[in-house]
Amino acid sequence: MQRFTSLLHRLMPALLLSAVAAAPAVALAAYPEQPIRMIVAYAPGGGTDILARTAAQFVAKHLGGNASVVVVNRPGAGGAIGFAELAKAPADGYTIGFINTPNVLTIPMERKSSFHWQDFDLLGNLVDDPGNFSVHADSPYKSLKELVDHAKANPGAVSYGTTGIGSDDHISALMLERAAGIKMTHVPFKGAAEVHNGLVGKQITVASMNIGEALQYAKGGSALRQLGQMSTARTALAPQVPTFKEQGYDIVMASLRGVAAPKGLPSAVREQLVTAVQKAAADPEFQAKAAGFFAPLRYLPPPAYAAELKEAEAGFRQLWQAMPWGEK
Structure with a gap:
């Protein structure tokens, strides 16, 4: 026992030094530590893709540090492929993406799907086109x-x-x-x-x-x-x-394009992303670039965005009952 105590006393300074050296690394670890993927559920060159590539720069800018956001296109099935990939991605803040109405609302009405808009953490809407x-x-x-x-x-x-x-x-x-x-x-x-x-x-x-x-x-x-x-x-x-x-035709239709992430983000990460999207939307340089490609901006914070999606979903359900739009 005495020999063990003596050995412990000799090792203690080294153990303490190791702990102190490791502590700053833990304390300094901050999100994001790697590139963030931004999924676009449509092909390159469309309105959502162009908006996403512009927004990605400003979201990264307002996350600060060495943050980078990389756009990944996952087109097909009216957006269902990209929306599903976004919904199923790890909720760690390293995958975000654009969701578009009405597709994100209507696809689960038309057919079996692996996502619903409530499966996402909403980060803010940017466009109403x-x-x-x-x-x-x-x-x-x-x-x-x-x-x-x-x-x-x-x-x-x-x-x-x-x-x-x-x-x-x-x-x-x-x-x-x-x-x-x-x-x-x-x-x-x-x-x-x-x-x-x-x-x-x-x-x-x-x-x-x-x-x-x-x-x-x-x-x-x-x-x-x-x-x-x-x-x-x-x-x-x-x-x-x-x-x-x-x-003579009373038809009103528009597409919201907003940023979302898989449900269940850590609260601190979610707060950072929501703030970065909000600051990007308010950034004069982003607004000028959006105007250059005719993107009608309409920022909605997450609660207002959720309320609008809920209301729109109810309207599309009524429309689906009266006029199913699936191909025959």
């Missing part, structure tokens, strides 16, 4: 009425591209079919960039996309003509484009 119908500049249709008249006389002849079944683009087109008594042909794509390419290549008659996306492509030199926007009133982004309501 109204829907839009665009045609090629060479198209004979100068107004929504002319398009509807042609579709009415030629059922199925008008084809329209969307970002997938159950997307805002798809549902709004179905609403127009119902309101106008017409039948068009749906062509789903993996993202707005593909819809745009389909229209420019004259593979489809109409591109159903968000007004911000349409204006961005037009600015880039694409020969597009906007037939109408699905806002309650003409937006500041496109004051020259009449609303659907002005043209």
Whole structure:
């Protein structure tokens, strides 16, 4: 026993020194210690992708330190592939992503899915982008009425591209079919960039996309003509484009694009991410860049964002009962 006590006394200074040396490393460890993935559930080049790549820079900036946020595209199934991957990722703060309405709300109504919007920790909404119908500049249709008249006389002849079944683009087109008594042909794509390419290549008659996306492509030199926007009133982004309501069809549809993470983030990490998203949204440089690609910003903090998703989900459930939009 005496020999053991003597040995312990000799070892104690070394043990204490090791403990003191290790303590600062533990104390200084801070989130984030590695790059953060930002999942985008749509193909590169669309409105969400462009917004995400811009937002990623500013979220990283406001996390501070050596933080970096890397965009990862997971397109397909109207967003379901990316949303599911985001929901199932470890809730450690190293995977975040964009969720889009109505897709994140409607997909679980249409079919069995591995996610629901309540499976995410909401970090804040950034964009609220109204829907839009665009045609090629060479198209004979100068107004929504002319398009509807042609579709009415030629059922199925008008084809329209969307970002997938159950997307805002798809549902709004179905609403127009119902309101106008017409039948068009749906062509789903993996993202707005593909819809745009389909229209420019004259593979489809109409591109159903968000007004911000349409204006961005037009600015880039694409020969597009906007037939109408699905806002309650003409937006500041496109004051020259009449609303659907002005043209006799009371259709209002828009896409929220917000940042979320898998449910169950550590509270301190969640607080850091919520603050970084809020500061990014308020950053004048981010706002200027967003205006440059026609992204209509509308920041919502997590509680207000959750309330809006809950209300929208109830509305889409009623719509689903009255007008199921799944492909037959």
